[in-house]
Amino acid sequence: MRQLVRTTLCAALLAAGQLAPLAAGPAVAQVQTSVEIADIKGVYDIFGRNTDGSSYRGVLSIVQEGRQAVLNWTVGAQIYQGRGAFAGNVLVVNWGANHPVIYVVGTDGTLMGTWDGGLALERAVRR
Numbered sequence: 001m002r003q004l005v006r007t008t009l010c011a012a013l014l015a016a017g018q019l020a021p022l023a024a025g026p027a028v029a030q031v032q033t034s035v036e037i038a039d040i041k042g043v044y045d046i047f048g049r050n051t052d053g054s055s056y057r058g059v060l061s062i063v064q065e066g067r068q069a070v071l072n073w074t075v076g077a078q079i080y081q082g083r084g085a086f087a088g089n090v091l092v093v094n095w096g097a098n099h100p101v102i103y104v105v106g107t108d109g110t111l112m113g114t115w116d117g118g119l120a121l122e123r124a125v126r127r
Contacts, residue, residue, distance in 0.1 A: 037067055037086050038105040044124035046073065051119040060111075060124050071095070 041064040048056045058075035071093055073080040082095030084103075091111070093101040103113040103124070111124035 038089055038109075040064060040069060040091070040105060040109065040111065043127045044111065045127060046075070046122055046124045048075075048122035049120060051116050069093070071101075 041062050044060040044062070046056075046058045046060045048058075050056060056075050058073055060074075061072045063070045067086050069084045069086070069091060071082045071084060073082075080095055082093040082101060084091045084093035084101070089105045091103040091105060093103070095101055095115075097116070099115060099117040101113050101115040101122070103111040103122075105111055109126050111122075113122040113124065114120065115122065
């Protein structure tokens with residue numbers, strides 16, 4: 001389990017450009033191209049916890065464009081937008097903040113995410 005978490009975290013950091021690969025070659029390319037991309041397009045209810053511990057709810061809509069995804073969050077009167085790239089079952093989303101949103105796509109389609117450098121959490125459940 002610990003190795004799976006480490007592998008997922010490394011994949012997310014690589015995709016976000018936060019970690020440089022130690023070696024590049026055919027084995028790395030083969031692993032990256034052989035992973036199927038999850039179909040996550042749709043509308044989700046989101047439940048989150050901010051860095052100060054307060055909770056929030058909202059709606060997330062995702063449009064998928066191959067290995068990329070366009071995300072639009074609505075939380076109260078606030079609207080946030082981002083674009084993400086997949087690394088296996090991990091989606092790393094640049095949304096204009098210092099740190100990306102990093103989602104892990106569950107086998108049931110639920111997205112479990114973290115943002116603000118891992119200090120805030122979010123769960124997105126497809127409607």
